[in-house]
Amino acid sequence: MSIRSLNVPIDQIPALVFPALLDTLIMVGIVMLIVVLVGIPLGALVHNLAPGGLFENPPLHTTLSWIVSIGRSLPFLILMASIVPFTRFITGTNIGIAAAVVPMAIAGIAFFTRIVENSLRGVPPTLVRVAKASGASPLQIIRTAQLSEALPSIIGGLTINTIAMIEYSAIAGTIGAGGIGYVAVTYGYQRFDNTVMLATIVILVATVASVQLIGDRLVRLTTPHARTQARAPRVRRRETSLV
Amino acid sequence: MISLEQLTKVYGHGDAQTVVLDRLDFSVDAGEIFAVVGPSGAGKSTLAQCVNLLERPTSGSVLVNGENLSQLSEKALRVARRRIGTIFQSDGLYSRRTAAANVALPLEYLGVTAAETRARTAELLDRVGLSNKAGHYPHQLSGGQRQRVGIARALALRPSVLLSDEATSGLDPDSTRSIVALLKELRDDLGLSILFITHEMDTVLQVADSVARLDHGRIVESGRIVELLRDPASGLGRALRPARSHESAAADATEWFVSYTSAAVPTDWLSRLADQLGTTVSLLGASIETVDGATVGHASIGVTGADREHLIAVAHSLGLDARPEPAGESAPAEILEQVA
Incomplete structure (x- = not known):
């Protein structure tokens, strides 16, 4: 029996790949929900604990920043392996989607916290003063003067983060989390099934491209400047170039 | 009316301490425009932040209509800030909000109902001559128009004191003139006390009734504009008209x-x-x-x-x-x- 005969027939590839893609999307979807819910408040907190922030507190800022940095500095494979006891404590298992979500969420939160922090740093500091002078409470300031103004930048970061999570889901796949990564590793890599490998690559590229496209659209939609520029008639643009 | 009594701001401690504002004393009556001029580093922006209560003075007080606002708790301070409208330099608008939504900010923070906010916002935009720009975003407005939105926003909560922190800096001469005219009109109509902080002598001459020169945290000279101009010995008078x-x-x-x-x-x-x-x-x-x-x-x-x-x-x-x-x-x- 040749190795070839072990390959998945082409007509069965969709049945193998699409459920795996769905698993990946569920995994990444759950992770991103947790990442956004935790990462946005955490990023805003880290930003505002820093010198010049709303709740300036250097010791607490340094501590929190260190914790986030540790989460950022471990390669995902090592993070995943090292927190297996914790994962088992939370989910009761260390295989499957549920088990993959825990390390992915931890890595994702650390990543996204930095993204939010960095986006908030890009908001002109005058706006916080404007909000204060207009009688805003700290929460109102964070919501309207910081997060809302940084929204396009945060969405841009969220896109990068989501794509990184798709990548992490493939790594999680290698320890039995399922999903497209699992298919790529077990069929494409371990069984040398090039067709399956190619199919997973095409699907991953298409998924990542779609995420990027949606992200870019959302950024454009939330940036008044970009939105109105896209709407501006061509004639006017030619006029300005002549001047 | 707003008055400062022995207002002092010191940064740092011990040997490293810097006196940024040194026992400032002046008051701005209702219906008066009082300018504070000075070179950069004189303490103008610290003064602005002490007046709109974003910074606590080290000692001394800020009084609005006789009430001392500088010794309040953080929460009471937030309420007190609403009595002073601040116009910031022209970059003070939220880029993702329309002109109307920017004007509505203080009302939104206060928790005013949507219907009331709409009515007041329309009234304010009309007041500054921008009723046809309500739906425009800041990047679609000129510098002067942006500053008008800032003025409308500063007036949203009907303050008795208006603080203009370099409001005309960076505007072209025409826009500056129109903003100055608007401020004078508002002063007359609403009886506002306007504290106008700037580094531009030309604008002071156009806008102010009285002026004080701040240098190294101290008021080195002050008086009514006309009197200063008529006093050949006045350095400030000469600086106003070189x-x-x-x-x-x-x-x-x-x-x-x-x-x-x-x-x-x-x-x-x-x-x-x-x-x-x-x-x-x-x-x-x-x-x-x-x-x-x-x-x-x-x-x-x-x-x-x-x-x-x-x-x-x-x-x-x-x-x-x-x-x-x-x-x-x-x-x-x-x-x-x-x-x-």
């Missing part, structure tokens, strides 16, 4: 520098001066204008063979100060001695 270069006098004539010191200067003072001295007086350079309805100015003239003391006396009777060198190059008393 002397321009002028032609030099003919070989047989001497150069004299005259400035308006009273409201009674006749418009034909030049020919009267020549008549009374019985000699020729040539005009070498001049800058005369009305500020707040009062004529002020200075001129350099060339006079042939006149007695110094006589010239000074005649000029004085015409409401002019005359001296053989530009004011400010030495103290007035010394000049009089030299002349005598």
Whole structure:
């Protein structure tokens, strides 16, 4: 029996790949929900604990920043392996989607916290003063003067983060989390099934491209400047170039 | 009305401490525009932040209509801030909000109902002449229009005091003029006390009733604009209307520098001066204008063979100060001695 005969027939590839893609999307979807819910408040907190922030507190800022940095500095494979006891404590298992979500969420939160922090740093500091002078409470300031103004930048970061999570889901796949990564590793890599490998690559590229496209659209939609520029008639643009 | 009493702000501790504001004392009456000028680093922005209560003074107080606002708790402070409207430099608008939504901010923070907010926002935008720009985003507005939105926002909670923190800096002269006109109109209509902090002397001359010069955290000179302009010894008066270069006098004539010191200067003072001295007086350079309805100015003239003391006396009777060198190059008393 040749190795070839072990390959998945082409007509069965969709049945193998699409459920795996769905698993990946569920995994990444759950992770991103947790990442956004935790990462946005955490990023805003880290930003505002820093010198010049709303709740300036250097010791607490340094501590929190260190914790986030540790989460950022471990390669995902090592993070995943090292927190297996914790994962088992939370989910009761260390295989499957549920088990993959825990390390992915931890890595994702650390990543996204930095993204939010960095986006908030890009908001002109005058706006916080404007909000204060207009009688805003700290929460109102964070919501309207910081997060809302940084929204396009945060969405841009969220896109990068989501794509990184798709990548992490493939790594999680290698320890039995399922999903497209699992298919790529077990069929494409371990069984040398090039067709399956190619199919997973095409699907991953298409998924990542779609995420990027949606992200870019959302950024454009939330940036008044970009939105109105896209709407501006061509004639006017030619006029300005002549001047 | 807003007044500062012995307002002091110190940063740092011990040897490293810097006094940024040093016992400032002044008040701005209702219906008055009071300008504070000074070079960068003089403490202007710290002053602004102490006045709109974003910074706590180290000592001294900020009083609005007699009530001391600088010793309040953090929460009470947030409420107190609503009594002072602040106009920031033109980058103070939220880029993702329309003009109307920017004006509505203070109302939104206060928790005003949507219907009421809409009505008040429309009224405010109309007040600053931008009712047709309500749905525009800041990047679609000119610098002057953005600043009008900032003014409307500052007025949203009907404050009695308006603080303008470099509001016209970075605007072109036309926009500055229109913003200045708007501020004066609002001052008259609403009886606002306006504290106008700026580094631009030109704008001060256009907008303010009184002015104080801040230098190294201290008020080094202050007074009513017209009085300062009429006082040849006033450094601030000279800074407000810097002397321009002028032609030099003919070989047989001497150069004299005259400035308006009273409201009674006749418009034909030049020919009267020549008549009374019985000699020729040539005009070498001049800058005369009305500020707040009062004529002020200075001129350099060339006079042939006149007695110094006589010239000074005649000029004085015409409401002019005359001296053989530009004011400010030495103290007035010394000049009089030299002349005598």
